[in-house]
Structure formats: structure tokens, C-alpha cells
Amino acid sequence: MLFKYKAIDQKGGSRGGEVEAPDKNSAISALQRRGLIVTSIEDEKSRKSIWDLTFFERVPPKDIVIMSREISTLFEAQVSALRAFTLMASNTANRMLARILTEVSDDLAAGVSISEALAKHPEVFSNFYVNMVKAGEETGKLNETFAHLADYLNRQYELTSKTKNALIYPVFVIVTFFVVMGLMFVVVIPKLKGIIQDSGQTPPFFTQIIIALSDFFTRYGFLVIIFLILGGVWLWRLTASEKGKIYIDKLRLALPAVGNLYRKLFLSRIADNMNTMLISGIPIVRAIDITSLVVGSKVYREILNEMSDGVKSGLSLSAALERHTEHIPPMMTQMVKVGEETGSLGTILKTLADFYKREVDDAVDTLVGLIEPVMIVVLGLGVGILLVSILMPIYNLAGSIQ
Numbered sequence: 001m002l003f004k005y006k007a008i009d010q011k012g013g014s015r016g017g018e019v020e021a022p023d024k025n026s027a028i029s030a031l032q033r034r035g036l037i038v039t040s041i042e043d044e045k046s047r048k049s050i051w052d053l054t055f056f057e058r059v060p061p062k063d064i065v066i067m068s069r070e071i072s073t074l075f076e077a078q079v080s081a082l083r084a085f086t087l088m089a090s091n092t093a094n095r096m097l098a099r100i101l102t103e104v105s106d107d108l109a110a111g112v113s114i115s116e117a118l119a120k121h122p123e124v125f126s127n128f129y130v131n132m133v134k135a136g137e138e139t140g141k142l143n144e145t146f147a148h149l150a151d152y153l154n155r156q157y158e159l160t161s162k163t164k165n166a167l168i169y170p171v172f173v174i175v176t177f178f179v180v181m182g183l184m185f186v187v188v189i190p191k192l193k194g195i196i197q198d199s200g201q202t203p204p205f206f207t208q209i210i211i212a213l214s215d216f217f218t219r220y221g222f223l224v225i226i227f228l229i230l231g232g233v234w235l236w237r238l239t240a241s242e243k244g245k246i247y248i249d250k251l252r253l254a255l256p257a258v259g260n261l262y263r264k265l266f267l268s269r270i271a272d273n274m275n276t277m278l279i280s281g282i283p284i285v286r287a288i289d290i291t292s293l294v295v296g297s298k299v300y301r302e303i304l305n306e307m308s309d310g311v312k313s314g315l316s317l318s319a320a321l322e323r324h325t326e327h328i329p330p331m332m333t334q335m336v337k338v339g340e341e342t343g344s345l346g347t348i349l350k351t352l353a354d355f356y357k358r359e360v361d362d363a364v365d366t367l368v369g370l371i372e373p374v375m376i377v378v379l380g381l382g383v384g385i386l387l388v389s390i391l392m393p394i395y396n397l398a399g400s401i402q
Helices: 024-033 061-076 081-091 095-109 114-119 127-139 142-198 205-240 242-254 258-278 284-294 298-312 317-322 330-342 345-401
Strands: 002-008 014-020 037-043
Touching: 002 024, 014 024, 014 095, 024 037, 061 081, 061 095, 061 142, 081 095, 095 114, 114 127, 127 142, 127 258, 127 284, 142 205, 142 258, 142 345, 205 242, 205 345, 242 258, 242 298, 258 284, 258 298, 258 345, 284 298, 298 317, 317 330, 330 345
Parallel strands: none
Antiparallel strands: 002 014, 002 037
């Protein structure tokens, strides 16, 4: 259970934050062990309401990248962990991150390790992040660990951002097209329909179809909107279920052009994750298990879980990869095998991560280059057919009057 508290420290300064405990008395005892005098404490659930705007607070990946790099610099300058996190909490603009770093500082002051303190906030610090920090504590190389984390998170942020941003323009154009076409069918065409009917002439076949569609949307447009809303709710429920997520993942990987892009994105993430963890001293089995949690695909998560079981039973990593030729390309398997034989697996994984990152960049550029002309042609044909179907009868009417 989470409790929000206000307290006074031994120097007379005011402190505040959140503490995790099974009940209120345990929370007060935990705070008193830190040398704090509790002035108020409240169950976090009881103080939240539908108007609580903290529900909408988020910590962008870029803020985590900046925080990790600055903490690495502070550790390199021999600044203590408590002092480093306290400084970061006071200098962070994001309110949610500042609040979390304050709680981490309080936990460090109470004698909790950095990895344990970070693990209390899974909404910001992933399992991968926590395990990397834990490895840094065990090896005594926290400054290098946070530097590796900053580099890794920055690479993942740039890769994901580029993929998402590439789809914003096409989605915006398509949505705008459907909105404009909807307004044409509901507002403009009904007015032109009266002019065409009053002329007494028989409209062309395409014009009859356009008028029929306009009548349908005018009379039953609200049913179409309700159907779309219900379809959106059904899709949301589908993606929220375990079976639905697996189905969506399989469908995403099966799409002709987009599937190849996603496959390279996941392979890059797998290679980068494992390389970052191996150079930090995390065992190979643990690295595979953590990678399965953060890869972002149910399909590849199942593959990594099976690989973990294979490695535990005595298989080499390359042999475990070789069992999944449908989703793991032979080139990756062969390069990993070379890395195992030469004792340079980390270097090989880094090379693979860089290779697939470039492949994703090229695939995104190619996809955007193909989408734009296809979209222009399709939208042009749609608008052209609509205009010709409506303007042709009006043009014929004007000709007959002359």
C-alpha cells in the first residue's frame, strides 16, 4: 500500500514523499527509522479522485536519458549516491520524476540500495534498468553503468521515435481525407442533389452511386459513428487481452512491408539489450530473461523464453536461436555463433544492434517514400471521382440551358 507523507528531518527541514508499506503503522515506523518526525500521513488511494491530475503525469524517455547521463557524471566526480539523487530531484523539471527521485533519496538515506529503491517505481524504471543498476552495484562500476543506460535508452528513444513519427503524416492525411469526404457527403452533396433532381435529367451511374451514399450517410450517419465507436472499444479490449496481444503481434509481423520493419526493430532491440547487459556483467540467462520482458513483442517474448530454457538445459545461444528460423534470420544466428567461438559475443551483438538499427532507418525511409506517392494517387482518384460525378450533371445542365 502506498502512503503520502509529510515529515520533519533531524535538521528541522520539511520533507515529503511517498512510502510503500502494508499498513499505516508500518509506514510510520519505516519513516521514523529514517530519522523523520511524521506530521501527516495518508493512504494514496484515499486521496485520489477523478479530478486528480497526477493520473495524467508521465515521465518521457528523454528525461530518463538525461537523468541517467547526469547521474553518471556525478558518480564519476565522486559524488555520493544520496547526494546525486538529491541534486537530480531538485533540478528536474518533470514533477513526477522529481517526486520519484525524492523518494529514492529517502530510501537511500534509510540504507536501501539504489537498485532496490529504483525497483519500487516500475512505472518509470523498467526491470532492465533496475537489473543493470544492480549489476553496476555488484561490480562497483555505477558511473559506467549509468552511462551505458543513457546511451542505450537514447538509441531506443531515437529508433522508436523515428518509426512513430514516420507514420504521423500518413495517418494525419488519411484522417483529414475521411473528415472532408464525410462533410462532402453530409453537407455539400445533399444541396447539389436538389439542383440535379430539379433539372429533370437522369444523372450518370457514378452520380447515382454518390447520391445514394450521401443519402445513406445523411440518414444513418449516427449509426456509422456508433458502429465505429463500438469497433474501437472492441479493438481496445482485444489489444488489452493476452490472446489479443499475441494475435495483433502476429498480424503486425505478417504484414508485407510493415512486418519487415517491426521484425528488424525487435531484432535490434534484442541485440542491443543483451549487449548492454553482457558488458555490465549480467549472466547470459538473466540477460535473455530480462530482454524478454522489455522487447515489446509477445511473439519475440515467447521465443526468448524458449531460448532461455534451451540455454539453461545446456544449449549454446546460437543453437537456441537456430530453433526459431521463422523470426530469427540465419545471419544473426551465424554471427552469434562466431562471437561464441571467438569469445567476443558482446562485440558481435553490438555490431548486430547497429546493423539492424541502420536497417530500420532505411526501412522507415523507404516506407515513407512509398506511402507518400501511393497516398497522393489514391486520394487524388477519390477526390477526382467525387468531383466528376457531381460536376458532370451540373455541367450538362448548364450546357442545355445555353
